[in-house]
Amino acid sequence: MAHSLTELMFEVEKAEPARVLSETRTIRLEGDILLKLEELANQENVSISFIINKALRRHVEWEIYAEKFGFMMAFTSKMRRIFESLTDAEARELGSQSAENEYSEFINFWFKKIDFDTTVKALELLGSEYARSFKFEHSFDGSMHTIIFKHDRGPRTSAYYAEMVKVLFNRLNLKVDTVESDQQVTIAVRN
């Protein structure tokens, strides 16, 4: 009996999906784009509308700002090789300089102010499906924030990111501890 009640509840949930507000818009597309979108939708087993929405969201959330700010694309293996060519001290120096310059500019440019929330949001953006600099995880247990960057690009990349986050959070008067491994950096941030 309990089993069938559970099934019934699932059915009710399916029958009444949450309503999402949306606007309808009529667009004109060239044939080749539409055919490619259709092919992509079939491959990924989603609707064309889903793909169009995803692409447009990416455009307004990332692309216009990334282009203005001067983000460029780099092949991940090349980045790994560049970092492997650096010494540990050079990677840390570069991380520290990047935090003081490029990443501070990035936070200001995107969020208009630098504080704990915007710093975390900026790191999350770097780890998003748009920038893909690393895979980002963030949790908070009530007293300590734990942030993980999984980059899979070796120990020098870990050294670089560890130094970068230390500078970013230390200047907000927060204590930072990092644990570095070859593929990931774990960051603990406390008041």
Next chain:
Amino acid sequence: MYHKGTLTPRETITRTIRLSPQVDLELQQLARQERVSVNYLVTSSLQKLTEWDIAAEKFGFVAIPGFLHAKMYSYFTVEQARELGEWAAKNFGRDFILFRFKKLSLDTVLETLRLLGSRYARIFSLQHTFDGRVHTIIVKHGLGAKGSIFNEQFLTSIFKGLLNLDPESERTEDQVVIRLKTPREIGKPTWSESYRRQPSESRIREEIPISYGG
């Protein structure tokens, strides 16, 4: 509605889509700022998706601030920059061209450089001209002297190592120029196809071994 097989690439069709109000609002604001139509923004972002985003994500591209990239090169010795350029041509260049275009030819190499220099990748800005005899490829990268050494080596290794051509190169601090003599125009059939179709006289004059390198 349209039917597969009856729609030609340049034909346009209208389609009604549902957008989240936030995305719709931002698109309208952006269209006003840039003085273009919403339709133009939608089309260009979908074009980017099909031409670049899917391949870039699958192939493992990441976004980094351009200034940071330039700073990284400053840590290199000349020899390291050269080695990295050669490595990138043999590995990234070859793999990406095959991944994206399925074959190595002068056309696909040039198309790859166009993509890397496009607004999508923004790795450098590219200018390519062909006077009927010589291709001139100008890569402006803004990465400084070591970045120039990297790019010069990357480009010459692609043409030499992958296509067995003999490019001439010049470099300054922020730019590399490649000159490449070829027997045919861009946009015609691929290198190997046009080679087979050459009349014997011109083939003797222009004969270049067809090898895609090691």
